[in-house]
Amino acid sequence: MVAEIISVGTELLLGQITDTHAPTMARILAECGISCRHRSTVGDNLDRLVETLKTALQRSDVIVTIGGLGPTTDDLTRDAIALALDDTLELVPEIEAKLRHFFESRGYSYVESNSRQAMKPTCADTIPNPNGTAPGLVCRKDNKTVFALPGPKGEFDPMAYDSVKPMLETLGGGDTIHSRTLRIIGVGESHVEAILADMMNQENPTVAPYAQTGEVHLRLTAKAKTAAEAEAIIAPTEAKIKRLLGNAVYGVNLETLEDSIINLLIQKGETVSTAESMTGGGIGERLTSVPGSSKAYKGGFVTYTPEAKMSMLDLSPELISGHGPVSIQVAEAMSQAVRQKLNTTYGIAIVGNAGPTSDIDGKPVGLVIVSISGPHGTTSDTSNFRGIREDIRKRGEQTALRLLRGQVLESE
């Protein structure tokens, strides 16, 4: 059973909006055990929409269109499906009556173009849309099934999950395609692949690495009758990967690095505080994104300027002017000061130059120094990152969290 998704709308081709519905539908297809092999996007153009549907009908069993079901003349999905299926459109009087009632009960005059929303290919059933005016469609012809869903999010999401997903489950025939993501830090993508070389071409589960900012995600995908069976198929491969990569695997699925750290700290009864210069609060923001983080994260200082480093963390003017604000000495003094002030197991500090200009006492853009102060003393780590300001800040956060996790893991 092979499926594809067609998103309809000129605004998508102009890049004016980001398509978040297609990923939603892709996840639903996977959960129903249906392989989504293609996604296409076309504008509000009848010829190209018909051509795209025809190509899809040749290579896929299930087609899901998103958008183009509204009342205006550039809403062409209904017409295109009818043409591609060699069918005609007919009016559904009950739906037209509902539309009239909808507008009149709200005191609006009825614009005749709304009746376009009451049309359907003769082979189609309509799908109720409790959250909008245009019903969805499910068209069945020649062993192909074409679903048409409306574009507005408040209409698309409920229709996709409540009405279309049950029909797709039936079509999928019971199988599910289930993935599990292992999240890896401190080992680059090509190294992960080299270490796991003999798994890269295996089937059920497949193993695929994806580079993220400062980490690598490994996706393990299995096909089975149920999610639980798929997890059982994935388990031995997962165990082998964890054996080979050790502590570099910090989390699973949606578990973030900050989740992993907060959980570890709570388990060990340890605490942390932050002193952030370059990242401006980003490390605190990430640690506190974890529900219940107040048990482990005790607070932080955002000391973005030399003055703040002096007034808030009591650093001496001589230290800062002597070594410069982006220096190992300043980072270590900050991590020690915040640890002491907030009386935590660990103090993290980060300084650096995220750019765009090399205006911090001549230190190069991309230089980032992280220091961690803990029960066994103070360490620091120097990196030179490439990329834009946002990237350098994110990689700095990532490094600080990675090093903190390392220390928490080693502690007894």
Added chain:
Amino acid sequence: MVAEIISVGTELLLGQITDTHAPTMARILAECGISCRHRSTVGDNLDRLVETLKTALQRSDVIVTIGGLGPTTDDLTRDAIALALDDTLELVPEIEAKLRHFFESRGYSYVESNSRQAMKPTCADTIPNPNGTAPGLVCRKDNKTVFALPGPKGEFDPMAYDSVKPMLETLGGGDTIHSRTLRIIGVGESHVEAILADMMNQENPTVAPYAQTGEVHLRLTAKAKTAAEAEAIIAPTEAKIKRLLGNAVYGVNLETLEDSIINLLIQKGETVSTAESMTGGGIGERLTSVPGSSKAYKGGFVTYTPEAKMSMLDLSPELISGHGPVSIQVAEAMSQAVRQKLNTTYGIAIVGNAGPTSDIDGKPVGLVIVSISGPHGTTSDTSNFRGIREDIRKRGEQTALRLLRGQVLESE
């Protein structure tokens, strides 16, 4: 001149990530006056990628592929382009040498698979990638141009804007489709549409509203010979919108709320500091994301726990236990304390319960209190947001920044 975009990656077909690069490339194509007629997404499968490229070569002049240029065996874009163009791959020794140097200078051993990134179709030129290991490609054959860009955001964005856009401008050679985005805060999408009702159906420029978290973006799009001409076409509509919406329009194009605030503060010679509870450093992170923000942002305290509020901001235990940590009284005491401690024009404080459980002395999930202390006293604002933890925190940040902007705008 007709173009299409091909996004490559099984993770896209599984809905595991949302494709934000294709919209970026779509906007760039529009700005270069090149009509993007199709977007396709295919998985890491050589046959389907080649087939998709061949279809694209039949109907389009320019093809831009995104992703699949990494070092691993499921990075197949290079191979697929060579096959679709009936070309072969060759090694570029200088790029391989650079790759070796990159890894060895960082103390990593060189994994041979990295050399895949030094391969290119013989008809291709490489596009430098200062932010990553895989160069981009521009392949020219039979009057068709195929660009291949890497998937990681920190590599894609700079290559798309700095290297590919100038080449596309040359290819476009004529009209430009130019957009300008007005960024609006404090007025909801349906209100924006009601206020601007008579502009919603106009042509050249078209006006389209898009809801974002805590703000609305209005996109004005015009077609003309040059960007400057398009801007001139857009200008009267923009002026009318600004007259109708007033200060609610805070920025244009990529200007963020934090950009607008930092610029206003610098203009007025004013400064700000933050005391964050619920957002854990997120407001500081946003303010310091602006280059040069140290002129206006003087630092902050992340006081996530009652203890931190007492030890870092000298709040009295009675105040906190009497009113609870999520209270107007605590928020106002925090904003006053941080303003005084860091000697800034404004002090912002935020407290709230972002959930998921109502564990903060019984205050409901979604309750957020922002206080701003300034030259004319201390004010506070109470909101009740719905949504998940992440949403509530983002809306809290957004409210704090909106209120701060209001105060800075009013100051003399």
